[in-house]
Amino acid sequence: MTTGWDPRPPSAPVGGNEWLPVLDIAAPARQRRWTILLRWLLLLPQFIVVGLLSFAAFFVTVAGWFAALVLGRLPEGIYSFLASVLAYRTRVGAGAMLLVDRYPPFSFSAPGYPVQIEVRPTELNRLAVLFRLILMIPAVIIVALLQYGWAALSWVFWILGIVLGRLPAPVYAATAAVARYQLRTSAYVSLLTPAYPKRLFGDEPEPMQKAHSATRPLLLGTGAKVLLVVFLVLGLGGHTAQNTLVSYDGDEKAGSRPASQP
Template sequence: MATGWDPQAAHGDERGEWLPVLDIPAVARQRRWTVLLRWLLLLPQFVVVWLLSIAAFFVTIVGWFAALFTGRLPDGIFRFLGSVLAYRTRVGASAMLLVDRYPPFSFSAPGYPVQIELRATPLNRLAVFFRLILMIPAAIINNLVQAGWFTVGWVFWLIGIVLGRLPAPVFAATAAVARYQMRFTAYVTMLTPAYPKRLFGDEPTPQDEVRSGTRPLLLDTAATVLVVLFLLLGLAGHVVSGTVDYDDHDQAADGVTAPAVVPAR
């Protein structure tokens, strides 16, 4: 649903394509006991998200063929994939301690504090055909920044328990990760032709009206440093993991030696 904002000025990319929007209220106090038990409480939601992701995978395949021939997603597929993305985003925002309110078990959640905004627009058939290749750079960034966040997420969890809220830079950096993931998924599932971008927040402009804590999403120096840290930690984790796997492979190869020659008697 349109909001009245100028899409090119507020949420457009350099080609004028409108970027999906994530709305999360500004940082606020949270109940310490829900922070302490957050992931345990969300276990049923994780199961639902897993099941929905499986369904969305097959629907995306159907949507890919449809978009390849018609240049857009059929309305039914767009609504389903958009609803799954909204559901996943609500659960993800709760898991990342961005909101305290428990996400509902429903596709429709107009009163929930976390909302996304998508616009059904025509798709470039050539970009649809090569979507798996085009998404690789964004997939790398998405994987690195998420891995980096989860590496230090336990620190944010402890901070949330002690303070009853996230510090503003932590909130902004975490919201940047959540928004990039949402935009990446929207691109992969062809809900938008706009390539995922603005990991480091939006550029402040005079015409921007503050709609929520993430609209526009402005990162100060501390939040920007945190996002860079997420990327570096994610990269380091992959390098270490690759090194360990390589060493294990070498050790296994060294262990496979030629059978000993037993002298004949």
């Protein structure tokens, strides 16, 4: 994870491709069934820490937004803190999504952990910073749908993990794609990158491309891509049903109130 400030813009397009935040996860391996069984319970302390860090990161992001409007970039201290929180949250999220078996450390620095991110400080477009709250809406909606859809099927993945001692390859790849898109959206919202979240359905294979990890590049098969579509459809259906029920409940309560007397 790169956190120091470099006046050169390393995230400028290289070879016609815009640089995007990177998620590196070690190759999928067998996991201990008992840790899968108790995964979310074991991670409860980490969820509390992530909640506290996210609360603090919200206010730091607001301060960073004002600073970026003036400077055209995030100050180094703000950038380093937000990048560290994002790395911490990504490690915990990868464990919760059954991508890795190793327990994440209670530390910002975890060089030996099998989940790493790379974000590169660069200049920010002040106009894009000004309207970031509006620009991020489509990506945030997609993340919400993916999270809802994955959560709806998480009990199936959990059972598969306990039975097999690992996630099936398509499930692993689709889950990693969700985690990477979450990372890129969070980086964009936090002003850590000017690059808009993209490539949900994986990277295009390139000749002679060197693989750095299981997710770099992230190459998805048909099964994984179908699962991502299923996540989106389930998320959309779930949110629609929830809004319908809330609206119906509100109408029922309104109809049950006695008419006001003149």
